[in-house]
Amino acid sequence: MKRANLYVGLFVAVLLAVGIIGFSRVNKANAKIADGMDNYTIAETWELPVELNEISGMVWVGNNTLACIQDEDGKLFIYDLTDKAISEEIPFAGKGDYEGIALYKDDMYVMQSDGLLFEIKNWNTTNKIVSTHKTGFQDANNMESLAYSALDSSLLTIPKDRDSKDDFKGIYTIPLSSKKADTNTPAYKIEMNAKALKIYRDKKLYKTFNPSEIAVHPITNDIYVVEGQHPKLLILDANGTLKTVYKLDEINFPQPEGMTFSEEGDLYISNEAVNGTASIHLVELKVTKS
Structure with a gap:
């Protein structure tokens, strides 16, 4: 017993x-x-319709409206934040892998992952003209980002995967006159050995940071770069110096792939649907030190 x-x-x-x-x-x-929730406040959230489950980029077009793209379909999805709905779908190409979107005046630009750039002139009219341009990037770069920089008078983009060297990710300019980047000379560099990235450093150095989107603050000209794989947000000043790194929590940011600013500098970050619903957050960052 x-x-x-x-x-x-x-x-x-x-x-x-x-x-x-x-x-x-x-x-x-x-x-x-x-981890990361103490870095910011989410002021408002929009749950997106199934058409945008794979939302990969967005850009502010004014009047509380965003132009969004998703991975597979060559369409601009015009999303009204007030009505919380897609107001219009504008086709510009067939099936593809569309990742980044930018706006300059009346012309929209969409980046494919292989570096092919779509130019949609007069995008919001019936006489829009669509053309494509080889920017110089390749499949191995895996391009997912695009933004217009008034300071550089050019589009900006950054490879998600491999750059010309593994110890940095370069932010490259694409002049609107040529639509072609100098892939050997980045305008700015994010050093993978930067002190602020030490806790994220990978054995394969280029995997330390894998950018999924880039945006430029309309007032400060600071450069914001977000990563979706291991959610984080980097902020560089107008000269390209890394200021700070925000860890993003994986509950609210399961896969952040899109980012844009309103004219007033309000920050919007979108997430693809990961075991749930795709979303857009209006994010208010708190002051933090790198």
Whole structure:
């Protein structure tokens, strides 16, 4: 009887130990995916329709409206933040892998992952003209970002995967006159060995930071670069100096792929649907140190 009681006691002790270890691991996992929440406030959220489950880019077009693209279809999806709905779909090409979008005056630009740039002149009229341009980037670069920079008078883009060297990710200008980048001479560099990226450093250095979108603050000209794979937001000043890194929590930012600013400097970040619904957040950042 005593031996039986001993076995029962040991069995209960093992179950308790397993439960405690499991509970500890769950707590650690939950803490990890929530890490970063103290960096910002989400002021408002828009849950997107299924057509934008794969939202990969967006740009502010005025009047509380965004032009969005998604990975597969060559369409501009005009999304009204006030009505919380797609107001219009504007085809510009067939199937593809569309990742970045930018606006300059009346012309829209869309970047494909292989570096092919679509130019949609007079995008919001019936006489729009669509043309394509080889920018000099390749499949291996995996281009997912595009923004217009008034300071540079050019489009900006940055490789998600491989650059010419693994120790940096270059931000490159694409002049609107040529639509072609000098892929050997970045305008700005994000050094993978930067102190602010130390805690994110990967054994394969180029995987330390894999940008999914770029945007330029309309007032400060600071350059914002977001990563979707391991959600984080980098901010560089107008000279390209890395100012700070924000960790983004994986609950609200399961896969941030799009980013844009309103004219007033309000920051919007979009997420693809990951085990849920695609979304757009209006984000208010808190002051942090790198």
